[in-house]
Amino acid sequence: MNEQRVALVTGSTSGIGIEIARRLLRDGFRVVVSGRSTERGEQIASELGDGASFIRADLTEPGAPAKLVDATVEQLGRLDVLVNNAAIDHTGSLLDTPIAEIRATFETNSFAAIECLQAAGRAMREQGEGGAIINVTSRLAHIGVPTMGIYSASKGAMRSLTTAAAVELAPLNIRVNAVAPGMTRTPLYEEWVAQQDDPAATEAQVAGAIPLGRIATPQDVAGAVAYLASPEAAYLTGVQIPVDGGYIAK
Template identity: 55%
Template sequence: MTARLDGKSVVVTGATSGIGWTTAVRLHADGACVVATGRDVDRGRALVEALGDRAHFVAADLTDPAAADEVFGACVASFGAVDGVVNNAALDHTGPLGAVSMDDVRKVFEVNAFGTIAMTRAAVLAMPRDGGSIVNVTSRLAYAGVPEMAVYAASKGAVHAFTLSAAVELAPRGIRVNEVAPGMTATPLYDAWLSGSEDPERTARDVVSRIPLGRVAVPEDVAAAVVYLLSDDAAYVTGTTINVDGGYTAQ
């Protein structure tokens, strides 16, 4: 019985922690050759050492104009082709609108929106003429207003709009473009946010009380949706959002 992604080469950005790390592990388990990218060299090397064969790490800062071409060049050199991309790298931001600086706004958009666009543009040039799959990791916040998250939400909303247009434009080439929109997910970033609240236990209960399925997501939930969209099972799926949020945005 063949694995779901046998023979596919996939680039994963932001792969050195959280959802990106778990997604890289799941893709590899499903047979993919994985090129993991991120800024944390030690964690990147640890990831590929844990995965073993069919894994390669490229240290990359997506704000560097040369990063995207370097990453895809490494994928082609290592595995012969680029079949899939997971645009997961993101910079978080929380804070009142009146206090945020425009420099911080630009930093968030530089990674979340411009980084995704740059990687997609480079992927289009690197992918074969007979198709491929791009999965953008957005957020429930692109669809639901939450106080003090406006800048982050706007950057993810930009990626959502980009996903729709890219899906239509690239369809004639057989390149599918979709997105996965996670809800609150138990990652190191979530843990740090909880620990910084006045009453972490109460905050955790409040978060869960707003989710119909009664728990926060785990990275494996998101990775499973990504694998589906990259696989041939989703051959007729493009321009679509999978909300992995326990029903949060259905309310």
């Protein structure tokens, strides 16, 4: 393979996604940044510099995941890595959450991600050189937290899909793995902390529950993704790396 490798990172116009795109660029990939906001996406791609490009996609629109993958291959000539990062948050009483909210959460976190995996897998099969698909799940796919049941279920579906897809796609040399971030310093996290009565005490409590004693950074998550996308992980498939400071190991 002489061509420069291409990575597509969904949901990469904010938070963890930006850092994943930045790290893969640093590792020598050409990277497609994707999200719903054209203005934001073009700004991010420009900030990331040479090797980064933006393709707009609302992955919940009919056919959007396949169109995104097709556009990536059309513009850059190939696809070697898909990072299934796009997701929305959800909190609410499990017994009282309306079915419309449940469906909306699964549309982005599960159904759209499955469609992205399918489309990327087909493109990699056509190229005949294999590839890597990395699903961003969550520690909440493994633990129970009140009010997070719907989100947990949507991420748990992707955790299960990772192992099943890894086995089915292995004959095509398509590796399917996952990373499961714990609490991470994203804009969403910072907003949540700021809303607490005592932000400093809340942050100390959160960090104190983590064996390594600190909250993850987006760069921590990006490092795990970069490893799974690299040749060094050529013999890994069907695994999930918990990027949670040891939280679920307790």
